[in-house]
Amino acid sequence: MSGGEAREMRTLSVDWRADRVVVELDRPEARNALNGAMIAELHEVCARVEAEPRPLVLTGGGGVFAGGADIAELRERGREEALAGINSRLFERLHRLRVPTVAAVDGWALGGGAELSYACDIRIATPSAVFAQPEPGLGIIAGAGACWRLRELVGLSVAKQVLLGGYRLDAEAALRHGLVAEIVPPEELMERAHALVDRMAASSALALRMTKMVLDAEGPHPLADDLTQAVLFESADKHDRMTRFLERKKR
Template sequence: MSAERLAVAETGDRVVVTLDRPATKNAIDAEMVAELHAVCHRLEQDPKPLIITGGSEIFAGGADIGQLRERRNVDALAGVNSAVFDRMAALPMPTVAAVAGYALGGGAELAYACDFRIGTPSVRFGNPEGGLGILAAAGASWRLIELVGEPLAKEILLAGRTLNADEARDVRLLNEVVEPDDLLATAHRWVDRILRNAPLAVRMTKLALQMPRSAHPTFDNVAQAVLFETAEKDRRMTAFLDRKKEKA
């Protein structure tokens, strides 16, 4: 996958994407959005876990304000950023954001769209869109409530509160805080943990987590019916029983 705004590295079992606009603090512009769509398309066709990072100093300072200033109502209705973040959130396999430094505005919303977030002590999460005369319309206005609860979401979105790394970890917006040199390695360890599970079981579980309450337990029963017929289920359960016999 060739890209100009992203550095994309694909291995046999995962993809690592690095936001690569250092001169603009990794500002998310239309070109980067298009490249993120291309990554999503690849992972929809060949599901693998995704690690997304901005490097060891900054994640993303927000959307590209120069482009944002020129957008009009038709652009807002097209959901330029919200569409790609929703697509990332819906990827078949889990996603891990490796966050250092500032994750503001659209950069924060990109991190919110991931399943897991690993950060460094320098992390700062915030949504200062109101100060620019707009709202956080690429997921923060509803996804942040799901992640941290309504009272804190209102502090961030309405009163401009910025969370540091410790605060973000305390409310589980960050799953783990590590030193910068260990950021990417820790993200890889999270992917390793994910991949210890059966891939199809992981995919079905992620779908189940995204389903509305009204879809349960019907969805769960159907998904389980599919998994019950897989060779992977038989292999793993047989191995478990064999280990249990050996210990008896």
């Protein structure tokens, strides 16, 4: 982490600038899958942004945003971990930051990776971006925001197509349904993300904060997600499906 932060991050590359913070998910060996270490480090970033507010840009390295949650870790989680909302609490914290947040998405944004992008205020994408929620195939729900944030972002019908029908939203579909603001060439992705933050910086920081506060409405989530996930995390079906998934990856 640059800009005066001494602690070395294991799963993130963080550039702390005077007027913004840029976070790159950095687990290339796992397609930037979200594991416990990454969740903890993203909480650290959120804590610092809460203490020193400035816009946040979130992206993934290596041509992929985030290939979902770490299935090996997810398979071992049970009811208590579901009720703790390990991923959902982080995404809610990110969503509630009092500064604007931008997800710059290149390549796959799967499962928890897609939900991480949904928690940001604005998304921009490259032509190779794909958003998908494979969780039901693993015996669980998309329990970290997709069941309600995606509905709010693209509407109930499209959300059901993704969450129930297993459809993927490529960049064009994501743009058509309003999930992303624009599609840009990969070599211009970060430049356009910074240009968006520049436009935000020209506005009143207090006015943006108050606008975001008014826009974000309360709801029953993430509690409903956690309760549902707590039941599914204890099922033998979930464990079997994730085991088969991990065994296929070894072949």
